[in-house]
Amino acid sequence: xxxxxxxxxxxxxxxxxxxxxxxxxxxxxxxxxxxxxxxxxxxxxxxxxxxxxxxxxxxxxxxxxxxxxxxxxxxxxxxxxxxxxxxxxxxxxxxxxxxxxxxxxxxxxxxxxxxxxxxxxxxxxxxxxxxxxxxxxxxxxxxxxxxxxxxxxxxxxxxxxxxxxxxxxxxxxxxxxxxxxxxxxxxxxxxxxxxxxxxxxxxxxxxxxxxxxxxxxxxxxxxxxxxxxxx
Amino acid sequence: xxxxxxxxxxxxxxxxxxxxxxxxxxxxxxxxxxxxxxxxxxxxxxxxxxxxxxxxxxxxxxxxxxxxxxxxxxxxxxxxxxxxxxxxxxxxxxxxxxxxxxxxxxxxxxxxxxxxxxxxxxxxxxxxxxxxxxxxxxxxxxxxxxxxxxxxxxxxxxxxxxxxxxxxxxxxxxxxxxxxxxxxxxxxxxxxxxxxxxxxxxxxxxxxxxxxxxxxxxxxxxxxxxxxxxxxxxxxxxxxxxxxxxxxxxxxxxxxxxxxxxxxxxxxxxxxxxxxxxxxxxxxxxxxxxxxxxxxxxxxxxxxxxxxxxxxxxxxxxxxxxxxxxxxxxxxxxxxxxxxxxxxxxxxxxxxxxxxxxxxxxxxxxxxxxxxxxxxxxxxxxxxxxxxxxxxxxxxxxxxxxxxxxxxxxxxxxxxxxxxxxxxxxxxxxxxxxxxxxxxxxxxxxxxxxxxxxxxxxxxxxxxxxxxxxxxxxxxxxxxxxxxxxxxxxxxxxxxxxxxxxxxxxxxxxxxxxxxxxxxxxxxxxxxxxxxxxxxxxxxxxxxxxxxxxxxxxxxxxxxxxxxxxxxxxxxxxxxxxxxxxxxxxxxxxxxxxxxxxxxxxxxxxxxxxxxxxxxxxxxxxxxxx
Numbered sequence: 078x079x080x081x082x083x084x085x086x087x088x089x090x091x092x093x094x095x096x097x098x099x100x101x102x103x104x105x106x107x108x109x110x111x112x113x114x115x116x117x118x119x120x121x122x123x124x125x126x127x128x129x130x131x132x133x134x135x136x137x138x139x140x141x142x143x144x145x146x147x148x149x150x151x152x153x154x155x156x157x158x159x160x161x162x163x164x165x166x167x168x169x170x171x172x173x174x175x176x177x178x179x180x181x182x183x184x185x186x187x188x189x190x191x192x193x194x195x196x197x198x199x200x201x202x203x204x205x206x207x208x209x210x211x212x213x214x215x216x217x218x219x220x221x222x223x224x225x226x227x228x229x230x231x232x233x234x235x236x237x238x239x240x241x242x243x244x245x246x247x248x249x250x251x252x253x254x255x256x257x258x259x260x261x262x263x264x265x266x267x268x269x270x271x272x273x274x275x276x277x278x279x280x281x282x283x284x285x286x287x288x289x290x291x292x293x294x295x296x297x298x299x300x301x302x303x304x305x306x307x308x
Numbered sequence: 309x310x311x312x313x314x315x316x317x318x319x320x321x322x323x324x325x326x327x328x329x330x331x332x333x334x335x336x337x338x339x340x341x342x343x344x345x346x347x348x349x350x351x352x353x354x355x356x357x358x359x360x361x362x363x364x365x366x367x368x369x370x371x372x373x374x375x376x377x378x379x380x381x382x383x384x385x386x387x388x389x390x391x392x393x394x395x396x397x398x399x400x401x402x403x404x405x406x407x408x409x410x411x412x413x414x415x416x417x418x419x420x421x422x423x424x425x426x427x428x429x430x431x432x433x434x435x436x437x438x439x440x441x442x443x444x445x446x447x448x449x450x451x452x453x454x455x456x457x458x459x460x461x462x463x464x465x466x467x468x469x470x471x472x473x474x475x476x477x478x479x480x481x482x483x484x485x486x487x488x489x490x491x492x493x494x495x496x497x498x499x500x501x502x503x504x505x506x507x508x509x510x511x512x513x514x515x516x517x518x519x520x521x522x523x524x525x526x527x528x529x530x531x532x533x534x535x536x537x538x539x540x541x542x543x544x545x546x547x548x549x550x551x552x553x554x555x556x557x558x559x560x561x562x563x564x565x566x567x568x569x570x571x572x573x574x575x576x577x578x579x580x581x582x583x584x585x586x587x588x589x590x591x592x593x594x595x596x597x598x599x600x601x602x603x604x605x606x607x608x609x610x611x612x613x614x615x616x617x618x619x620x621x622x623x624x625x626x627x628x629x630x631x632x633x634x635x636x637x638x639x640x641x642x643x644x645x646x647x648x649x650x651x652x653x654x655x656x657x658x659x660x661x662x663x664x665x666x667x668x669x670x671x672x673x674x675x676x677x678x679x680x681x682x683x684x685x686x687x688x689x690x691x692x693x694x695x696x697x698x699x700x701x702x703x704x705x706x707x708x709x710x711x712x713x714x715x716x717x718x719x720x721x722x723x724x725x726x727x728x729x730x731x732x733x734x735x736x737x738x739x740x741x742x743x744x745x746x747x748x749x750x751x752x753x754x755x756x757x758x759x760x761x762x763x764x765x766x767x768x769x770x771x772x773x774x775x776x777x778x779x780x781x782x783x784x785x786x787x788x789x790x791x792x793x794x795x796x797x798x799x800x801x802x803x804x805x806x807x808x809x810x811x812x813x814x815x816x817x818x819x820x821x822x823x824x825x826x827x828x829x830x831x832x833x834x835x836x837x838x839x840x841x842x843x844x845x846x847x848x849x850x851x852x853x854x855x856x857x858x859x860x861x862x863x864x865x866x867x868x869x870x871x872x873x874x875x876x877x878x879x880x881x882x883x884x885x886x887x888x889x890x891x892x893x894x895x896x897x898x899x900x901x902x903x904x905x906x907x908x909x910x911x912x913x914x915x916x917x918x919x920x921x922x923x924x925x926x927x928x929x930x931x932x933x934x
Contacts, residue, residue: 139849140930160853167851178846182524186509187517192850194517207509220509239850 085148086247086278087113087136092145094131094301105131107301109145113280115246118273120289121282123298129282130175132298133249136280137170138162150246167195171240173250177232179224179239186211186220189238196243210238214268230261237268248272250281254288262287315422318402325395325834330431332391332827333475337435338442339820340384341467343377345443372553375883379546380821386539387824388471392479394532394831396424403486413487420483428475435471436464442820446813518856521847522863525840536832537872543825544876545883546818547909552902553884554815558808559898563678565803568736570674572769573796574777576618576784577762578608582794585632585762588664588739589799597739603633607790608761614787615763621779623771628674629760631667631748636660639702640720640727644713656714659702663694664739665723667751667760674766681717681732689750692721692728697741699733726754737803764796822909829917832868833861837920844924845932854925861921865914873910 092109095102105128113119121129134140135147138154147154150169154162166172179188186207193203211217214234224232233253240248250269254262266287272279273291281288289295297304319326399420406416512520526533569589575582580601587597610629618627641656670684677693684691694703694716703716716730721744728746736743752758767776781793837844844857885894924932 134930137849140928163848163851163853165851166849172849174846174849178842178849180521180843180846182521182528182840182843183517184509187512187520190509190512191517194512194514195851197514204509 084114085112086115086117086150087111087280088146088148089136090146092132092135092147093143094128094135094140095143104301106135106142106298106303109301109303111296111303113278115278116276117293118269118279118291119281120292120295121280121298122284122289122295123282127298128301129298130251132303133172133251133280133282136247137172137249138166139172167192168243169245169247171243171245171248173233173236173240173248173253175252175255177224177229177236177256179232179235181224184221184223185216185227185235188224188235189242192239192242198243206242210241214238228261230257230264233257233261233265234268237265241272246278248277248279250279250283252282252284254283254285266291314419315426318419319423319426325831326427328827328831328834329391329395329427330434332824332831333388333427333431333471334434334438335820335824335827336384336387336391337432337467337471338438339824340381340471341436341439341463342442342446342820343380344463344467345439346446372549372557375553376546376550376818379542379549380818383539383542383546383821383825384471385474386535386542387821387828388474389478390535390539390828391831392424392428392475393482393535394828394835395427396420396479396482397532397835399423400482400486403483417483417487421480424476424479424483428472428479431475432468432472436468439467440464446816518859519863521843522860523867525836525860526864526867529835529839532832532835533868536828536868537875539828540825540868540872541875541879543821544873544906545880546821546876548877548880548906549884550815550818551905551909552881554811555898555902555905556884556894558811559895561807561811562804564735565737565807566800567676567678568734568738569796569800569803570764570766571797571800572767573674573800574765574767574780575762575794575796576610576614576765576780576791577794578788578790579792581608581632581762582792586794586799589737589796590802591737591740601634603761604755604757609759610761610763610791611787614784614791615760617783617787618763618765618780621776621783623768623776624765624780625768626672626674626766628668628672628764628766629748630762630764631751631755631757631760632762633665633751633755634662635665635723637663637665637698637702637744638722640722642719644718653713656703656719657706657709657711659709661698661702662742663698664743665751666738666743666745667748668745669748674764675736677732677734677736679732679734681730683732684745684747685731689747690726690728691731691747693732693734693745694721694730695736695739695741695743696733698744701742703730723751724754726750822913826913826916829865829868829913830919833865833917833920836861836864837924841924841932845929848929848932857925858918858921862914862918865917869910869914869917873906877906 089109089111092106092111093104094106095104097103109132111132121132123129131140135142135154136149138149138157142155145155149165152165154165157165180191183191189210190203190207193206198206208217211220214237216231216234216238219227219231219235224235227235233256237250237253240250253269254265257265262285266285269279269281269288269291281292283289294305403416403420406419407413575585577585581603584598584601584603591597615627615629618624637660639656639659641654641658643652644655645651646653668684670686679693681693684693699716702721703714703719705711705714716733720727720729722728723744723746728744728750734745735741748760765780767773777793777795784791784793840860844860847856848854
């Protein structure tokens with residue numbers, strides 16, 4: 078099947094990532110090849126330490142590969158500087174971290190507003206969109222609370238709201254239900270379903286069967302090597 | 309792991325923080341010790357050991373040094389407490405971790421107290437050594453070599469004990485607090501840094517958001533932030549006093565000397581008298597005059613004919629013919645009435661001493677001294693002005709001798725058979741302020757010597773100098789070839805250079821403390837980086853540029869520095885103008901100079917404090933996160 082370049086949201090070729098821990102060389106990703114088209118929902122599975130987080134970090138431009146190429150939304154991330162990558166993440170990629178990673182000095186509303194303010198949206202736009210997102214995620218009553226005053230499930234929902242703030246084309250989520258109980262996990266799964274229904278391109282690193290069920294296909298990482306498992 | 313191995317490994321693992329704490333402690337101890345050693349050599353005991361500087365200038369120096377000394381000691385104590393507090397505060401989380409792992413409270417406390425002991429011991433030992441080295445180095449190059457004494461070795465254990473004690477008290481406090489917490493609380497960031505409350509959401513600009521993160525982080529670290537503001541405020545008080553006090557005192561004392569010696573003044577005298585006069589003037593800077601000099605030698609007489617010829621020259625503004633001699637003088641006591649008991653009280657006694665006596669014509673005098681009291685009257689010949697050193701030696705209260713009241717301005721001075729009422733006390737470098745000015749007419753009557761032995765000539769500043777000097781030399785050598793013409797500007801400059809060097813050295817003192825304060829500020833920024841590390845990684849991961857980290861930390865430094873600057877400058881200016889310097893000379897240039905120095909110090913501190921911020925901003929997101 079020939080895929081139009083404009084339809085390709087993520088394309089990784091011969092991707093390698095090596096960490097040096099003192100004298101020890103750790104090959105986290107080995108010759109990874111991956112293509113994700115617009116609107117696809119991809120689950121990335123694999124045991125702990127298999128390189129799931131590293132792969133998402135490389136796709137978002139948070140980290141750079143040791144060798145190989147990553148093209149996201151037609152931009153070759155391996156040749157871009159830090160400033161470009163920062164703008165790119167802010168405007169085109171929403172990232173949900175496993176450990177929520179909210180800014181502890183900002184309130185819930187400020188955390189959600191932050192990427193919009195950074196991409197210079199108007200005050201009215203920011204105010205309206207923050208209110209919408211908080212309402213959708215049932216967080217409006219927590220608007221002025223700080224992250225330390227929220228439960229894990231609430232923090233993860235805030236993290237989702239922040240990731241969606243700039244209406245990104247690509248949403249990456251790193252084990253979003255990993256730290257949550259079943260009830261909160263279901264809420265997150267519903268949110269991912271909603272993203273899929275809205276035609277977003279989503280890549281989720283997960284072990285959660287409920288989330289995996291949503292995937293169009295699953296990519297499995299084992300010892301740094303990626304295999305496409307199912308359609 | 310052995311009990312000793314853990315603290316050693318822990319300190320080595322945190323190389324940057326450990327070395328920063330040791331360096332700050334070292335500088336703090338060193339600056340305090342150096343100040344004590346240095347001031348014992350030149351400062352507080354300057355009048356008792358020295359033969360240079362007049363008493364008035366020594367007093368200004370002494371007050372200045374004493375105040376700076378108190379501030380340096382205070383800053384040293386605050387810095388020491390702050391840096392160990394900071395170091396141990398950062399261990400609170402480790403304390404919780406080790407306790408959570410099952411280690412008994414006493415053992416964890418022991419680990420961290422051992423660390424504290426090692427840091428304190430190392431910092432204090434290095435500080436004492438550096439203090440002595442600095443004192444030796446400055447003493448070797450400083451112009452006050454006349455005062456060299458053995459360094460006071462007893463100061464070393466004193467400083468060591470005081471600073472070690474402070475470090476232990478303030479370093480142990482966060483550990484004692486942590487020991488009282490449950491492991492879960494010790495591990496919690498909320499417990500560690502405190503929590504602020506949120507305001508109603510309102511969209512902000514990029515800068516507004518950055519400012520909000522910066523200011524909330526400052527509040528979260530409330531206890532450390534308050535301490536650094538107190539510390540920096542005291543540092544800025546000290547800097548203001550040192551810089552503005554130093555600059556004003558330097559300018560004012562220079563003006564005193566300039567006015568007393570006179571600018572564009574030419575000395576006309578016999579060669580030996582000329583040499584003696586120069587020695588008397590530069591005694592201020594450490595020179596020694598000829599003690600067996602015969603001031604009344606007939607060869608020294610400045611003839612009337614010469615004076616008449618000089619008067620006829622239009623480029624000469626003033627001819628100040630003087631009769632100079634050394635003489636034995638005696639204090640003349642007086643009485644005052646106690647307003648409460650209406651009894652008479654004696655003022656002064658009949659103390660004796662040696663003074664340089666200068667007979668002048670009050671209507672033709674080139675000097676315009678800084679005077680407490682007033683100038684000699686043109687009509688009354690029985691008045692005297694004394695130098696500030698004579699005033700201190702012979703006219704100040706001396707409880708050991710039972711003299712409780714003494715005031716030169718209500719007393720007199722006796723010279724040979726004549727008595728003079730003292731109308732003023734002046735600052736004059738000649739003979740180091742041990743000088744008495746009287747009417748030349750009265751002095752001539754008393755001594756029976758109806759001549760002048762030196763003439764000071766003030767030239768018109770607009771006159772063409774080389775030609776007028778050549779004319780004067782010509783006239784003088786025609787009358788007496790043993791006479792010479794000598795410009796005093798060189799001598800004046802020598803005195804001013806000496807004074808400038810003394811002030812420069814004194815103003816170097818706060819540099820040590822300033823460096824320690826900068827290290828403390830860097831330590832505080834490291835604490836901020838440590839606490840906000842995760843936050844910075846998140847901010848960058850969601851799309852802010854790496855400069856944002858520098859802006860956040862920079863804003864925190866600006867808030868801390870400006871609030872301390874405002875407090876420090878206000879107090880410093882008040883102290884300088886009201887306490888340290890009587891009748892200060894403050895020109896607009898002085899204000900600009902002071903402002904430039906202070907803002908340079910502020911800017912320097914700010915930029916240096918950004919070093920940890922630049923360091924973390926250069927790291928990749930994954931490096932920060934790990």
